[in-house]
Amino acid sequence: AGSVDLNKCGMTEFVGTAMGDTIGLVIANLDESLHEILGIDKKYRSLGIIGARTGAGPHAISADEAVKASNTEVIIFETSNDTKGGGGHGNLIVFGAEEVSDARRAVEITLNSLSWAFGGVVGNEAGFLEVQYTARASHVLAKYFGAELGKAWGLINGCPASVGMLMADAAVKAADVKIVKHCSPGHNTCFTSEFTIFVTGDSGAVKQAVLAGKETAIKLLRTMGGEPEAMAKPYF
Amino acid sequence: AGSVDLNKCGMTEFVGTAMGDTIGLVIANLDESLHEILGIDKKYRSLGIIGARTGAGPHAISADEAVKASNTEVIIFETSNDTKGGGGHGNLIVFGAEEVSDARRAVEITLNSLSWAFGGVVGNEAGFLEVQYTARASHVLAKYFGAELGKAWGLINGCPASVGMLMADAAVKAADVKIVKHCSPGHNTCFTSEFTIFVTGDSGAVKQAVLAGKETAIKLLRTMGGEPEAMAKPYF
Amino acid sequence: AGSVDLNKCGMTEFVGTAMGDTIGLVIANLDESLHEILGIDKKYRSLGIIGARTGAGPHAISADEAVKASNTEVIIFETSNDTKGGGGHGNLIVFGAEEVSDARRAVEITLNSLSWAFGGVVGNEAGFLEVQYTARASHVLAKYFGAELGKAWGLINGCPASVGMLMADAAVKAADVKIVKHCSPGHNTCFTSEFTIFVTGDSGAVKQAVLAGKETAIKLLRTMGGEPEAMAKPYF
Numbered sequence: 029a030g031s032v033d034l035n036k037c038g039m040t041e042f043v044g045t046a047m048g049d050t051i052g053l054v055i056a057n058l059d060e061s062l063h064e065i066l067g068i069d070k071k072y073r074s075l076g077i078i079g080a081r082t083g084a085g086p087h088a089i090s091a092d093e094a095v096k097a098s099n100t101e102v103i104i105f106e107t108s109n110d111t112k113g114g115g116g117h118g119n120l121i122v123f124g125a126e127e128v129s130d131a132r133r134a135v136e137i138t139l140n141s142l143s144w145a146f147g148g149v150v151g152n153e154a155g156f157l158e159v160q161y162t163a164r165a166s167h168v169l170a171k172y173f174g175a176e177l178g179k180a181w182g183l184i185n186g187c188p189a190s191v192g193m194l195m196a197d198a199a200v201k202a203a204d205v206k207i208v209k210h211c212s213p214g215h216n217t218c219f220t221s222e223f224t225i226f227v228t229g230d231s232g233a234v235k236q237a238v239l240a241g242k243e244t245a246i247k248l249l250r251t252m253g254g255e256p257e258a259m260a261k262p263y264f
Numbered sequence: 265a266g267s268v269d270l271n272k273c274g275m276t277e278f279v280g281t282a283m284g285d286t287i288g289l290v291i292a293n294l295d296e297s298l299h300e301i302l303g304i305d306k307k308y309r310s311l312g313i314i315g316a317r318t319g320a321g322p323h324a325i326s327a328d329e330a331v332k333a334s335n336t337e338v339i340i341f342e343t344s345n346d347t348k349g350g351g352g353h354g355n356l357i358v359f360g361a362e363e364v365s366d367a368r369r370a371v372e373i374t375l376n377s378l379s380w381a382f383g384g385v386v387g388n389e390a391g392f393l394e395v396q397y398t399a400r401a402s403h404v405l406a407k408y409f410g411a412e413l414g415k416a417w418g419l420i421n422g423c424p425a426s427v428g429m430l431m432a433d434a435a436v437k438a439a440d441v442k443i444v445k446h447c448s449p450g451h452n453t454c455f456t457s458e459f460t461i462f463v464t465g466d467s468g469a470v471k472q473a474v475l476a477g478k479e480t481a482i483k484l485l486r487t488m489g490g491e492p493e494a495m496a497k498p499y500f
Numbered sequence: 501a502g503s504v505d506l507n508k509c510g511m512t513e514f515v516g517t518a519m520g521d522t523i524g525l526v527i528a529n530l531d532e533s534l535h536e537i538l539g540i541d542k543k544y545r546s547l548g549i550i551g552a553r554t555g556a557g558p559h560a561i562s563a564d565e566a567v568k569a570s571n572t573e574v575i576i577f578e579t580s581n582d583t584k585g586g587g588g589h590g591n592l593i594v595f596g597a598e599e600v601s602d603a604r605r606a607v608e609i610t611l612n613s614l615s616w617a618f619g620g621v622v623g624n625e626a627g628f629l630e631v632q633y634t635a636r637a638s639h640v641l642a643k644y645f646g647a648e649l650g651k652a653w654g655l656i657n658g659c660p661a662s663v664g665m666l667m668a669d670a671a672v673k674a675a676d677v678k679i680v681k682h683c684s685p686g687h688n689t690c691f692t693s694e695f696t697i698f699v700t701g702d703s704g705a706v707k708q709a710v711l712a713g714k715e716t717a718i719k720l721l722r723t724m725g726g727e728p729e730a731m732a733k734p735y736f
Contacts, residue, residue: 037719041666045724049626053662053720059672061679062665065697079662081587081627081693106686108661108693109455113349113585115317118693120661120685154285155317189344189356190289190315193298194277200295207297213356214342218691219454219581221317221344221354225301247273248289251281345691349585351553390521391553425580425592426525426551429534430513436531443533449592450578455690457553457580457590461537483509484525487517 043135046142048082052135056128068103072124076100076131078138081110084117085148085160085183090141091121092168098134100125105172109218115155115187116220146260154252157245158185159238161264163231173226174208180231184241185224189213191248192223195241202240205229235264279371282378284318288371292364304339308360312336312367314374317346320353321384321396321419326377327357328404334370336361341408345454351391351423352456382495390488393481394421395474397500399467409462410444416467420477421460425449427484428459431477438476441465515607518614520554524607528600540575544596548572548603550610553582556589557620557655561632562613563593564640570606572597577644581690587627587659588692618732626724629717630657631710633736635703645698646680652703656713657696661685663720664695667713674712677701707736
């Protein structure tokens with residue numbers, strides 16, 4: 029799982045695959061008609077494209093790492109109601125680039141980062157929690173998820189949504205953080221069974237809040253099914 | 265399944281679990297920042313929270329019973345597209361209360377009522393029907409589902425949506441009832457594969473209409489898969 | 501599966517079933533109250549109703565064949581986020597007719613056409629591609645999917661959405677076609693994990709574009725799971 033695969037399909041556009049049924053591709057010269065219908069800035073000749081059936085948080089923080097280390101901008105970040113019936117999101121993320129090598133680099137970094145970013149997703153047959161944390165948010169988290177550039181940012185999310193709400197209350201009571209955005213089944217999301225808050229503050233406080241949310245959710249998920257398991261090794 | 269569990273996780277906020285991956289929680293003193301972002305009336309210091317992966321109808325009629333017998337008001341009733349790929353809803357329901365004991369009572373009644381309310385859901389591998397009936401609707405059904413306070417109310421729903429449409433036609437032809445609200449995949453719902461009507465009228469007529477819808481759906485579902493089974497003992 | 505069944509449930513309203521948990525029904529005299537809430541033209545006394553848990557493209561092209569050969573009009577075409585967690589759509593399609601025999605005929609043709617139309621859906625455990633093609637689009641494809649009456653029309657769709665984007669780029673580079681509509685997870689659809697374009701042009705070009713998209717997707721899907729399989733024999 030989760031790495032840039034040797035070209036398994038003989039297509040130059042193929043970059044690799046990763047957890048969550050994620051596939052990463054590049055288009056060197058996007059067709060003009062697509063450029064137009066998608067309203068993409070002409071300067072972006074090339075695109076890096078990530079699409080997945082499962083995940084939004086892991087892909088957001090991974091794409092944020094990618095734009096830190098490549099000359100690209102995320103120009104489309106759309107989420108779907110998917111996770112193959114798991115109650116959460118799938119996604120489509122598009123990097124704009126002037127050179128296809130920049131686009132390829134961004135997709136490679138995103139695919140590789142997913143192997144640690146999925147460490148923030150812990151679940152069982154009844155639901156899941158997701159936590160993400162960065163000490164230094166970049167353009168993707170700022171543009172789409174309320175982060176402040178260069179500052180700490182955290183994601184606290186739970187499914188079913190009542191788990192997420194209790195996580196949120198525990199998190200904001202555990203440390204001095206600010207809620208910059210929230211999502212619930214009928215608000216700001218794709219009708220997923222989740223309650224989510226995004227928080228900022230100094231890095232110690234954000235990490236403390238996020239971990240308090242995680243601890244709450246693990247206890248609650250245990251009452252609903254088997255021992256919750258992380259999709260990858262937790263990275264904080 | 266479906267009752268207030270002895271405290272399985274050592275958290276005072278935990279009330280219990282029930283069918284449909286439902287978990288019921290309370291928050292004695294909601295954090296101020298959450299109060300604000302959710303736009304909750306300051307008088308509601310405490311919240312009772314229900315969240316589920318499967319169900320909207322069973323939870324609506326159960327929460328309606330809860331507000332009849334507790335000093336609470338439902339302030340959030342949101343549905344999601346979930347049922348773990350089953351074509352229907354999940355939900356998030358929030359009771360506002362001035363005392364945490366009222367909030368806890370409302371959550372307990374809701375969790376306990378789900379064990380009969382899921383008797384209205386009958387399905388097989390292809391789809392399902394849902395019917396709900398009450399002779400005396402209270403505030404939840406009035407606020408969110410078109411009921412008249414104190415009057416009879418019925419829910420007639422089928423998945424796939426063509427089943428629901430035939431149920432609706434059969435129901436309104438079977439008795440003198442009034443359609444107060446309807447939902448279809450692209451209208452008034454979360455893109456679920458359902459067609460639903462909510463009806464009012466005198467109690468005998470509402471019950472007759474709902475049962476006519478149910479009978480129609482069972483015959484249709486039989487043509488698409490195995491013998492349809494109820495998720496709990498039918499309560500009417 | 502997928503043909504008009506001998507009356508398996510003893511109901512005159514039952515017409516038959518087909519792939520994708522599709523069920524076809526008719527209502528000879530729709531109840532007035534339903535006529536009203538659905539805003540259906542009074543001249544349409546009878547309805548033909550198709551509902552499915554899986555599919556939008558196959559049902560669109562099949563319903564288009566049906567209106568070519570019956571005195572009906574499609575008055576409702578709604579899609580849901582379903583496919584039982586498969587990342588795509590379910591649907592509700594309603595034909596208006598002045599005679600119930602017309603409505604029944606439209607439903608029969610639709611059900612029978614699905615057995616070839618599902619030939620355009622090819623998938624594995626990670627995702628799927630969908631391609632549809634007609635040399636002569638009729639009213640359904642014109643009204644809901646951007647086709648020009650009597651002209652060639654093609655559908656190019658992939659899940660996860662990054663697969664669909666690459667299909668689209670390959671398709672419009674392969675032949676001189678025009679994109680008349682597009683859908684992505686957050687645009688023009690029900691939050692499904694798909695990227696879709698609909699194209700018109702002369703029939704040879706449309707077919708060439710659609711096949712180029714298909715070829716691209718099969719290579720990509722192979723990198724994500726088992727050998728992709730068609731749900732029915734490809735019809736072009």
